[in-house]
Amino acid sequence: MSEIPNLNLEKTKTDITEFIKAKVSQANSDGIVVGLSGGIDSTLVAYLACEALGKDKVFGIIMPSTTTPTEDKIHGIKIAQGLGIDYKEIAIDSILNEYLSMTQLDENELAIGNLKARIRMSIIYYYANANNYLVSGTGNKSEILIGYFTKYGDGACDIEPIGDLYKNDVYELAKYLNVPQEIVDKPPRAGLWNNQTDEDEIGMSYDLIDQILYLYTEKNLKDSAISDKLNISIDDVNMIITKVIRSEHKSKVPESPEKTIL
DSSP, X not given: OOSSOOOOHHHHHHHHHHHHHHHHHHTTOOEEEEEOOSSHHHHHHHHHHHHHHOGGGEEEEEOOOXXXXXXXXXXXXXXXXXXXXXXXXXOOHHHHHHHHHHHOOOOOXXXXXXXXXXXXXXXXXXXXXXXXXXXXXXXXXXXXXXXXXXXXXXXOOSBOTTTTSOHHHHHHHHHHTTOOHHHHHSOXXXXXXXXXXXXXXXXXXXXXXXXXXXXXIISOOOXXXXXXHHTOOHHHHHHHHHHHHHTGGGGSOOOOOXXXXX
């Protein structure tokens, strides 16, 4: 049994859609741009944005690369078409290859993966700027807390509608909004390199990650207490806590030293 309280799904849906409406209005913006990966997070955000603003004010961008599973690209297109939103598909490999040919560095899988995320966000912001739209992030609370995103890549956005939802909250709200089962059932993956899945890369299931995060950040329990409560090793608990501490800089405005005045 999970330690995390159940969501009030209807109220959560209403709160998020009202949040989106308010932020678009406050910015005198004409709509929202969402990067559609074909995964559950971006799909849920697209559903909520359409609920908030109507399909005519939501624009989707699908940006596959050679490491993007074909299924994910197909799902991104199906979601856009199913919601009836305007969308664009832009393959990023030619842009990526131009970067790599110009820099002439030894290939680094992680750096290349992060570069893909930053290329995608540059494209999203171009479309947003050109159309007076806001960029909607698609990060959830679990990813944000442990830093499982690319700084100035998928972490760059104007609003983060599902940023207070743990990953398992995302699943529950997605099911409540009738997101297609094939999206819900698919393993979370960023597609930044071949055969990647989130849980394999992190080294733990989201179900367990969420509970550790909840007990640590919201209940303020120590590592030993979390270990006892969840009946897991203290090393597993500290792996997640360390990620939280080390990635705090990714969610903050860059720091500056204070000036000295006479």
